[in-house]
Amino acid sequence: MLPIQELYPLLSTPRTVVITMHQKPDADAMGSALGLYHFLKQLGHKVTVISPTNWARWLNWMPGCDTVVDFELNREKADGIMDQAEWFFCLDFNVLQRTKNMAPKIRSLSCTRILIDHHQQPEVASFAYGVSETSKSSTCEMVYDFITGSGHGDKINIAMAECLYAGVMADTGSFRFPAASAAVHAMVSDLKARGLDHTQVHENIYDNFLENRLRFIGHVLLHRMEIYYEYNTALIAISKKDLLRFEIKTGDSDGLVNYPLSIQGIKLAALVIDRDEERKWSFRSKGDFDVNTFARKYFEGGGHFNAAGGRSSASLDQTVQDFLEAMKQSALELQD
Incomplete structure (x- = not known):
């Protein structure tokens, strides 16, 4: 090149x-x-x-x-x-x-x-x-x-x-x-x-969204966000049912992965969305946790040091379990 x-x-x-x-x-x-x-x-x-x-x-x-x-x-x-x-x-x-x-x-x-x-x-x-x-x-x-x-x-x-x-x-x-x-x-x-x-x-x-997006975010943060304080990690898993219920379109979930990073002590935030053909992952981090390496190692993805994406062909439940295992394997870096 x-x-x-x-x-x-x-x-x-x-x-x-x-x-x-x-x-x-x-x-x-x-x-x-x-x-x-x-x-x-x-x-x-x-x-x-x-x-x-x-x-x-x-x-x-x-x-x-x-x-x-x-x-x-x-x-x-x-x-x-x-x-x-x-x-x-x-x-x-x-x-x-x-x-x-x-x-x-x-x-x-x-x-x-x-x-x-x-x-x-x-x-x-x-x-x-x-x-x-x-x-x-x-x-x-x-x-x-x-x-x-x-x-x-x-x-x-x-x-x-x-x-x-x-x-x-x-x-x-x-x-x-x-x-x-x-x-x-x-x-x-x-x-x-x-x-x-x-x-x-x-x-x-x-400032250019519809009302349903705001209600969707409220629902997700209340019912779909899990915090793992022992690993300084937050996970949001969104099902296809959630997407249909709130009529979520392309772009409506943008920025959602950043919300958990506002919680004191959270070092890694992960968002997975159940799409038709695959499960799409977004990762964000603060400090010295490298989500680019994390995404490449576990979820066929990559990106930047503090912002990356990935994918999975497994079911939503299975890819969530895969994430929890990956989180535990990364414990030393997340618990620093």
């Missing part, structure tokens, strides 16, 4: 470009994709954003979101667009399998694949150019670096600023996580100087 800086001189030649992100994109995935979309469009490229799956309705406010193609919903259209691609940008994921059913199609393409990502252990052999920096707060910060590093900072407009700010804000926990570096604040200062209304973006991300 060649350094992404080697792509800078090639940006002036218009190309047919596809941008994608991981399945069930969050604010950083969608924000980085759309931020890059608006930038490349200004340089004269023909650009299409394709999402591997549907996305949370509270992301629909993002400028350009109405142009995003849902691969699962419009596979024939998406395949046709990808077949024409000269450049294929892969944002906010480190291995192609994170695009779910799109992965085989991406692997079959003969175009130039480009990676911009901040997760650990990227699949570098799959990309011609790229940048992978785990120290970065978000992929949105990295897209901002790509734009300014290529000498096109003057192209940043309000649409781009809104998309990029949304992802940085979300992935830094509204700037409270350690990854909110001086460079992140300098980026935000630059976006503000260009006219960004950060309050409106915050409301679009955090």
Whole structure:
């Protein structure tokens, strides 16, 4: 994988470009994709954003979101667009399998694949150019670096600023996580100087849900959260019945895994949701407990040191038991 800086001189030649992100994109995935979309469009490229799956309705406010193609919903259209691609940008994921059913199609393409990502252990052999920096707060910060590093900072407009700010804000926990570096604040200062209304973006991300989500969260915290103080761990297990009862849609469970970390002494928070095809895990930690390693070792996952995800083909009850066993095996690290 060649350094992404080697792509800078090639940006002036218009190309047919596809941008994608991981399945069930969050604010950083969608924000980085759309931020890059608006930038490349200004340089004269023909650009299409394709999402591997549907996305949370509270992301629909993002400028350009109405142009995003849902691969699962419009596979024939998406395949046709990808077949024409000269450049294929892969944002906010480190291995192609994170695009779910799109992965085989991406692997079959003969175009130039480009990676911009901040997760650990990227699949570098799959990309011609790229940048992978785990120290970065978000992929949105990295897209901002790509734009300014290529000498096109003057192209940043309000649409781009809104998309990029949304992802940085979300992935830094509204700037409270350690990854909110001086460079992140300098980026935000630059976006503000260009006219960004950060309050409106915050409301679009955090104050844009339906009543059922709040009632769902209350139900989950009261009835589905278990605390294991001897292991400084909290577990939330959500059944398919819960999802149906509260009419939970894509994105409605985002952020739920962070709630137990507000409990004094809790070092590891885990959330498992019973999906149709598999059980999806989210892990968050405080301090020196590495959930990336934990997710890779026990749940076919990975991510960041303090934030990771995983999966299981076992039943909900069985994967919960698997987690409890993994928790006990990690006792020394959790009890420090």
